[in-house]
Amino acid sequence: MNEITNTRHNHLIDPTMHVWGWEIPLYLFLGGMVAGIMIFTGVRMLRGKGEKTSTALSLLPWTAPVAISLGMFFLWLDLEHPFNAWRFYMAFKLSSPMSWGAWILLGIYPVSVLLAWITTPEPWKGLAREKLNGLPWVRSIDAWVHRRISLLAALNIVMGAALGIYTGVLLGTMASRPLWNSALLGPLFLVSGLSTGAAFMLLFGLSKEERLILSRADMGLIGVELAIMALWIIGLATGGSTSQGAVAMLFGGPYTAAFWTLVIALGLLAPLLGEWLELKHGAVPGKGTAILVLLGGFALRWILVFAGQATGWVSDIAMR
Amino acid sequence: MKRREFIRMTSYGVAGTAALSGVSTDWFGLYGNPTVDPGTEGERVVPSFCELCFWKCGILAHVKDGRVTKIKGNPKDPLSQGHLCPRGTGGTGLLYDPDRLQRPMIRRERRGSQEFEEVSWDAALNEVAENFERIKARYGASALALFSHGYGGNWMKHLFHAYGSPNIAAPSYAQCRGPRDVGFDLTYGWGVGSPENTDIKNARCLVLIGTHLGENMHNTQVQEFAEAIRNGATVITVDPRFSVAASKSAEWMPIKPGTDLALILAWMNVIIGEGFYDREYLEAYAYGFEQLREHVKPYTPEWAYTRTGLDPEQIRRTARMMAGARPATLVHPGRHVVWYGNDTPRSRAVAILNALLGSWGRKGGFFMPSTLEIPPYEYPGYLDPEGGRADRPDSSQYPLADEVLAQGVCNATIPSGIGDSRIKGWMVYGSNLPTTLPNPEETYRAIQELEFLVTVDVLPAEIVGWSDVVLPEATYLERCDEVYAPAWREPYVAVRQEVVPPMYDSKPGWWIARELGQRIGLPEFFPWKDSMEYAQTRLHDAGLDCEVLQRDGVIVGEPRPLYFEEGAPPVFYTTSGKIELYSQRLAEQGFDPMPTWHDGEVEDPPRGYYRLLFGRSPVHTFSRTTNNRLLSEVMDENGVWVNREVAERWGFKTGDRVYLQNQDGVRSSFSAPVKVTDRIHPDAVFVVHGYGRKARRLRQVYGKGIDDAELITRYKTDPVMGGTGMNVNFVTFLRAADVEAQVRQEGAEGAQVSAAEEESGRGGRRVALNEGVTTEVGGEVVS
């Protein structure tokens, strides 16, 4: 029987780490969702040129800069030294996914705003032009942007993918937190982001074809997400005692119930089943399944952020 | 693409790359990372010596902007040698303790509401003087007693000597080291004293009986312990608890509590029986060997096994290890040895065992210390005390007690069946009697009988709440004190000097003593302007330069031979002039002349009860420091160490909270978490002493953990010198949830009862102000 004592009791570090609170899962959720929206709208722009777009779909790209601003606000709230936030932009660290993220977030703005501008339907676009054309550069940018629609669409897809994957890479490359430490976390976040992005878009008044495309895509994404999660869990469960201790958080540990009900059952399986059933009967999936997907996506990030901090290395004892 | 565009693109690209490469470095060196300096280095660094415990390590206190930022060891000091234990370096936690006593206070009783009133020093000192004079006039000066612990107490002792009272008690005698010093004095004619003359660093075999070096942080001893380990010394630890010292031992002997004497006698049996003793040494210096040889014949290791539970082979093996390393084998005499009431015989046994191994006066055993002689200040002679010592009403009791017994003074304050109590007034200096003297009930009863109680202290400990007058002393960092010249490896003198001026309205002890002295007709005993002048006079008489002392903190004298083999004179101040293995003095007084095991002296715990053992944590000095916020960051509450199997039977997990209740039905005031561990003998439980405090004004430590002192309602007094053996209480566990439910229920009924009790049962006169009540349940106080 081993008895351990430790005199350290640093706030938020001991007895288990919880330096990152609700702000981070909220940001991760919004970031993932925005990534999904950007990618879908980008793909739509590349593939569906000239096709009729619903008004909702034309305006949805504006969600990206708004939601990402909200997300960044939450990130900023999390900072312990928030008035030093500008320091993120005084460095670029190739080894730090957080540094990539800071610059990606910056890049998201012009790329998503310009795309949203392009897709904005005429009455609003005309009004805006009237108001803004007096300002310098606006007319030339406006013209340039409309000549380079494919480029912008591609940039949205690329930046969206970067946004969707970097947070997963950030957590996934931390060897110190075994629940996160997996190369699968990046892809998992990207796929989940795409899924929540699609689900978000399904909440709005899209046309029937648009809804069908998004639903089918969502189903596929959920399938992929389940596969990645399975691989991720298998990887942890077959790793050393450290990883096994980590995955135990979800198998008997404090996050078990939340994970299996909110993330798997309600967040993935139920919407998958729901969408499949509805499509099978020719109906268009309703908003209910979309909401479940969003809920599941948020729950996944919440559980990962909290449970992950509480996991750590346990292999020391044999050394001494 | 047009050329213009190309040029534009390229220039943007180059500028961008340059900028980007800049952000990934340090903007071309314009934006470096200077080393952060916390800025704690002092503008002034003042040497002094510490008072967080009683070792008196030399320190260097750093002062910046009028604040002490940090305290380091003084490399020149022979005791600290530049290193400090956590308490010494945490001294700023005492200096800046927000709960410190700030102003003199007098207890006022206005129509039953009892409170302290802050007063001027004049008012407070006059109150003390009036009461002292009144008591002296009516009963004689001997009716006043002083309890003192801490170096600043020297001024109060001087005051009392001058006033004519012999009743000056230091709890460190009969509640701590007394039996050891008497035991060694009877054997070698030398007490062991403090700092102990143990040559730990040169020991090749170190035997620790109950001594938990490493948790007991007497700095120099721990430094030497580490050095001995580095030199490959073998450590043998005898302890019912797997202490830190035990963890560094070749042999841990998990002895049944109370039976150490049996083990030591068995060791003697093996060492004499197998001929491993130091024949030459004993022939030259000892008396009584033949008697001893006969005496220990029955104490075989097999016999000892039946008393101690220790494997006879381990007993033999360890005896041989000890013998093999002699004379560099040190059987450590311990320090706090008042355990079972047979403590003088046990200490004698330790002394004798050392003699058999020839370690006294030898390298790796005990060195012969030397002292830097500093002539005392020339005062007029002290008065002969009127009336004798009150601690022993019958002088045939504890005949070999060469110091005053604190519990005796306490008892003498209570009227006995015969007549009136002899002690009417107490001054208590730096000694929290409710957590120091055994059986707090007796202490409280004595306090009730007092006509006057004045406390001089730094923090509002429990004793303060019972006082009539409270005098706030300045901490050791804010005052000068008596110079310190101990008997040590090399003779030296150390100075304590003011690092920062006293905070609030606190005053140094020398000033308090002088002001009192002047008011009670003793101005001629306080002729100096301040204690620095006093020190300067003494140093001048010794031919030492006070300025050098103030600059360096210490002046070290010429080293003298430490060991007999180097020329230290083998002098023994016993009646025979030799090491007395057989003690004539003890025989004359009707005690066993050689340590003898008596069955039945030590009892077994009743079923479901466990012997209450207490000890030290390295970061605290019991109730003296448990309020220190800096030190509390490492340990802010004690826990009850419970043997794993015992815990399983009771269904405890580590962290479960319990109350302890002893054999007399006394329950601890507060709860503590259980520590389920393999590190404690199944017959015993262990707590760190100094927690579970009832003094509300000690806001850091109030109510935290369990106070073992309130559970020590029984004690066994050593008949030789009056030491109060305190490891004779047994406790059982009460689950915290159960206790708190019961208390809540009783609370409604009990409130009226306790008020009435205060009126009548306690004499109605004296109530502990600023103390907590019996149990606190979920933040709500219920009694």
Add this chain to the structure above:
Amino acid sequence: MSDVRYGMVIDTATCVGCAACVIGCKTENDTPSEYSRDWIYTLLQGEYPKLRLTIESQRCNHCENAPCVEVCPTGASHYGPGGTVQVNPDKCSGCKACIAACPYEARYIDPRSGAADKCTFCMHRIENGVATTSCQEICPTSSIHFGDLDDPESDVSRLLATREWYVLKPEAGTQPKHFYLR
């Protein structure tokens, strides 16, 4: 300074876990209340009465391959003098990535500045010519050794060459420069 490689060696045989290093560090470095840059960890193994107690004074390991430096987005966490790992509080935004990235949980946020904080190997002393860190200076058992790992004659090098040692969590791949002697 750039040609030295600082490391620390703790002798667990003599360390008694007294926590003088903890309190000494607090006062030297003025660390915030209730936070410590170093701490005492003990491990008891075995069964009564055959027990073994390991006592360690732990702190930031100043890893050669420090995940906290890698993950820091602003460059606040960096390799400082002698290969030690330092934090420039002026650059720190308090994002706490370094805290999450440390397998030893050696860091914390100093509530007074909002910046990440941890053991600095007392560089402010070392760079001013003082030979010892403050924990090393105060330790009553002289169990803490500090020096240049690249100097074969240094105290730390000689100890590592002659005694058995281990590091914490070597599988984390951080290459700590904080060693424990058995």
